[in-house]
Structures are given as structure tokens and as C-alpha cells.
Amino acid sequence: MHYDDALGTEFNQNLFYRNDLKTQLADPSVIYITEGEEAGYYYLYGTTDALGAAGVYAYRTKNFNHWQLVGPAFVPQRDSWAIRNIWAPEVIYMNGKYYMYYSGSNRYDGNKKGIGVAVADSPAGPFVEYEGTAADGRELSRRDQAIVLPFPAIDVSPFVDKDGQLYLYFSRDQVDGISSIWGARMKDEVTIEAETLVRLAEPSFRSMEEYLASVGRTGPLSWECATSAYGYNMWNEAPFMYEKEGAYFLTYSANPFWSREYAVGYAVGQSPLGPFVKPDDNRILGIDSSWDHVSGTGHHSFFPVGNQLYIAYHTHIDRVFGNSLRAIAIDEVFIEDKTIHVNGPTYSVQPLPEAISGYKNLAATAAITATGSDDDVRKLNDGRVAMHLEEGDREFSVAGGKTRIKLSFEREVVVRAVMVYNSVDYERAFFQVKRIKVGNLPAIKSLRFNDSYINREFPEYPEMRPGGAFVAEFAETRAETVIIEIDAGRPIAISEIIVLGREG
Numbered sequence: 001m002h003y004d005d006a007l008g009t010e011f012n013q014n015l016f017y018r019n020d021l022k023t024q025l026a027d028p029s030v031i032y033i034t035e036g037e038e039a040g041y042y043y044l045y046g047t048t049d050a051l052g053a054a055g056v057y058a059y060r061t062k063n064f065n066h067w068q069l070v071g072p073a074f075v076p077q078r079d080s081w082a083i084r085n086i087w088a089p090e091v092i093y094m095n096g097k098y099y100m101y102y103s104g105s106n107r108y109d110g111n112k113k114g115i116g117v118a119v120a121d122s123p124a125g126p127f128v129e130y131e132g133t134a135a136d137g138r139e140l141s142r143r144d145q146a147i148v149l150p151f152p153a154i155d156v157s158p159f160v161d162k163d164g165q166l167y168l169y170f171s172r173d174q175v176d177g178i179s180s181i182w183g184a185r186m187k188d189e190v191t192i193e194a195e196t197l198v199r200l201a202e203p204s205f206r207s208m209e210e211y212l213a214s215v216g217r218t219g220p221l222s223w224e225c226a227t228s229a230y231g232y233n234m235w236n237e238a239p240f241m242y243e244k245e246g247a248y249f250l251t252y253s254a255n256p257f258w259s260r261e262y263a264v265g266y267a268v269g270q271s272p273l274g275p276f277v278k279p280d281d282n283r284i285l286g287i288d289s290s291w292d293h294v295s296g297t298g299h300h301s302f303f304p305v306g307n308q309l310y311i312a313y314h315t316h317i318d319r320v321f322g323n324s325l326r327a328i329a330i331d332e333v334f335i336e337d338k339t340i341h342v343n344g345p346t347y348s349v350q351p352l353p354e355a356i357s358g359y360k361n362l363a364a365t366a367a368i369t370a371t372g373s374d375d376d377v378r379k380l381n382d383g384r385v386a387m388h389l390e391e392g393d394r395e396f397s398v399a400g401g402k403t404r405i406k407l408s409f410e411r412e413v414v415v416r417a418v419m420v421y422n423s424v425d426y427e428r429a430f431f432q433v434k435r436i437k438v439g440n441l442p443a444i445k446s447l448r449f450n451d452s453y454i455n456r457e458f459p460e461y462p463e464m465r466p467g468g469a470f471v472a473e474f475a476e477t478r479a480e481t482v483i484i485e486i487d488a489g490r491p492i493a494i495s496e497i498i499v500l501g502r503e504g
Helices: 208-212 222-230 389-394
Strands: 026-032 042-047 056-061 068-074 082-094 097-106 113-120 153-160 166-175 178-185 198-201 234-244 247-254 263-269 283-285 298-305 308-316 326-336 339-342 367-370 396-398 402-421 432-438 444-448 469-487 492-494 496-503
Touching: 026 308, 026 326, 068 097, 068 113, 082 113, 082 153, 097 153, 113 153, 113 166, 153 234, 166 234, 178 247, 198 208, 198 234, 198 247, 222 263, 234 298, 247 298, 263 298, 283 339, 402 432, 402 492, 444 469, 469 496
Parallel strands: 026 082, 026 298, 178 234
Antiparallel strands: 026 042, 042 056, 042 082, 056 068, 082 097, 097 113, 153 166, 166 178, 178 198, 234 247, 247 263, 263 283, 298 308, 308 326, 326 339, 367 402, 396 492, 402 469, 402 496, 432 444, 432 469
């Protein structure tokens, strides 16, 4: 089967997934369940417009293509401290319980925002407001706001470090038109160590040191200043913490959630509470202004799938103009040398994680050669797909447009599908793969590119929709080599090659 037909047609959901925006939810948090009756499921929580943001739906899946609605996981009781604006829930598993951290508005004053905690024995709920004795001696009932802060806060995110210590991150909500990110160490699930409360990030500034040394809001991160069309308000919100090899990645969203430019960036520190510095080109998930296939990509969470890492985020259902209606999307994440790369945002067929499909990307293990170019051939199997025009140097350039690429394996492998990712730049794109040869399988000839991955609204200036690949699927085939031939007749660039299969 060759996937060269239009979007909306069927594809093999045992091998691939696609961000079709069918699950309408915002501010997603995803966790993998390892214990109990729900073991093996990925659970999804988020701001639930279908409940009027007065509760939280939970969904579950094993394949990314079908998220099953489990039901309302959390609906606060009518006499709870907060019964409205139940936003951005995140769930973690600690001490044999599931803890949901969420934002809410006080039942007496809708403008008074804060953070609450609900607890359940099952990831499906029902979650109920935290009750009991806190580490600071407070006797908490559902009428009490569990997390006490000296300012209004939203978008709470819990993080358990390698030593078991719990931290919370949140956004101080709109003070003088600015939302900033703060963090603190916790004494228990609901008690902040007040002396550790610290501001971690300000919109448009690379670090708090830079911000404190500045007298105006003229920081260098221009992508975080897309709010100019919406007034003075600026945002750093929706924090999420991820640790790898001793580096702490504070990821966050910037710009207003309703704008097309809502996007995810990151800062790096050496401890859970920083200090953090936003590196150059720190936007990892966002749109180019001319795109028509995705809008408003932000408020995310990272989650592992076997040995791979993925990002769940929301995007506007109206892919062209954007709006406040949002749905969930997922793409793969790579973290290396204290940098983050996301193969997204995508609206095209992508390979399922190995832990779900049983097939991994074997291209990364292959010895690879290519004719017709002096470019670094390792760009073809590093796993990274160029998603923006400024990432064009990630792609393998072929000045003459003709190349023969050979992937050789040390021993025979089982191959199930081949994906050849096109250039992110229409000027360097190609629209046919001349030949793919996998072991003794009959050659696949004249494989066409999916025309739906091209924006032809302005015929004189067509553009590529990034993340699109030529896809060839076939029965399991044993092979020691995979050969790909392209002859475009003009300069081209190839973003990535994926060989789905298994060893031996």
C-alpha cells in the first residue's frame, strides 16, 4: 500500500497515527498507567469545555488513534473551594494514589484564582478534593484551597525529581499585563516550602538575571512578543519540567492561547528551581505565519512511550484562522546536548512508537551512503525532521536532484514500511521517488508524494506543509539493504528516512 492519496482516507492504524484533532480538549496531560486494572493505557486529562470547565474528562488509549472517553474524572462538589474555571489538570501517581493538580476559581469570587489538589485510587477517578492534615498543620477539607500562594496562579504542574522530592510549577496570572512562571519545593503533596518560592521566567527575557538588569520590556526573544496585536499583555505560562542527564528543562507556552502564535519554548537549568536560561532558537513548537494546516500549538506535557519521548499539546480546531476551540495533538520529541527538537506540529501520517506498533526505526542503526551529494549523509537517519524553513540545514541536499541512497544493516532485519520525508522548503521539494528496493521484495516504482501536504492556495507561491513523507507499506520482508532512488531533475533536499521494522 502506498500512501499518496488525500488526507481523510484510511491508513494502517497499527503502524501510523495522525493528528486529526478528534479529541476536543485543551491543556493536555498524559500519563502511562503501570499498575492495576488500567495498566497499559495512556490516560489523558485536560481543560474540558464540554463540561463548561466545571470538571475534567479523562480519556484513555493504547494506540494514539482512538482516545476512549472514560467519563468525568473530577467534578468538584458544590460546596468546594472552587467550582468553576477548572483548568489545566495534571495527574501524577505518588504513594499509591493518583493526585490531580488543577487551577480553579473560588466559588464566591470568580476573579480569585488558585490551585487545588484532588485524589483518587484509579486514574479514571472519581477524584475528590484533598482532605486531611497538611505538613504545616492545616486541617484541610474540600472547602479549603489546598495550595496557598501569595498571588493568583494558574497552570500548575507537579514534578518528582530523581530523589523523590516533589516540586510545583505554575504561572502567576496577569500582574500588570504580565504572566510569569514560578516554582517551589513541596513539604508534602499540598504544602509549599515558602522560602523556596521563586520566579523562574519572564516573557521575552532569556533569564531572570537579564530581566532584573533591564529597565524595560525589550528582551531579545521576539517570538514571545507576538502579543503586540492583542494589547500589552504578555505570557509565560503552562510550565512543564523534564529532567535528562542532570539538565532540567523548564518548558512553557508564550503568547495568548487564542492566537495562532501560541507556542512552546524552553529554558535550561542545573537544578529544579534554576536559575534557568532560555537558549537561542528556544521555540520548539509553533507555526510559521504562512501555514494553513495548524494553529495555536501550545500548553503541553511530555510523556515517555517505551524508550521514546512524546509531547501532547493542544491546537486550534480551525487550522487556518485559529479560535478558542481546541483539540489534542501528539508528536515525537528529541533531547540531546541540552537542546530540544520536536518533529512537529504535524498533520500527516507519522509512525507509531515502537512500544505500540512493535516496529522501530531501523534507519538509525544502518550504515548509510548516498550518491550525488557531498552533504553529511547522517542527516538522513538522525531521527529529526525539519519543521521550519530555518531548519533547512538539517536536510540532506542534492544539488543535481539525483541520488541513490543505500541503508545497509549488519545482519538481516525485518522491514515493514519505509518513509522518505520531503523538504520543508517547496523550492527544494520533490514529488516522486523513482524506486524503493527492500531485500527481495519487488521494487516499488514511481511513488508519488501526497498532494495534500502541499499548500497550493497561491499557485505562484506554493508551500510545503512540513512533516509530510512518501510512505510505502508492505508485508514483513527480510532484508540486509534498503535502496531509495530519486531523480527530480532539479536541486532537492531530503529531511529524513525512516525504516520501520524489527531486528531478526
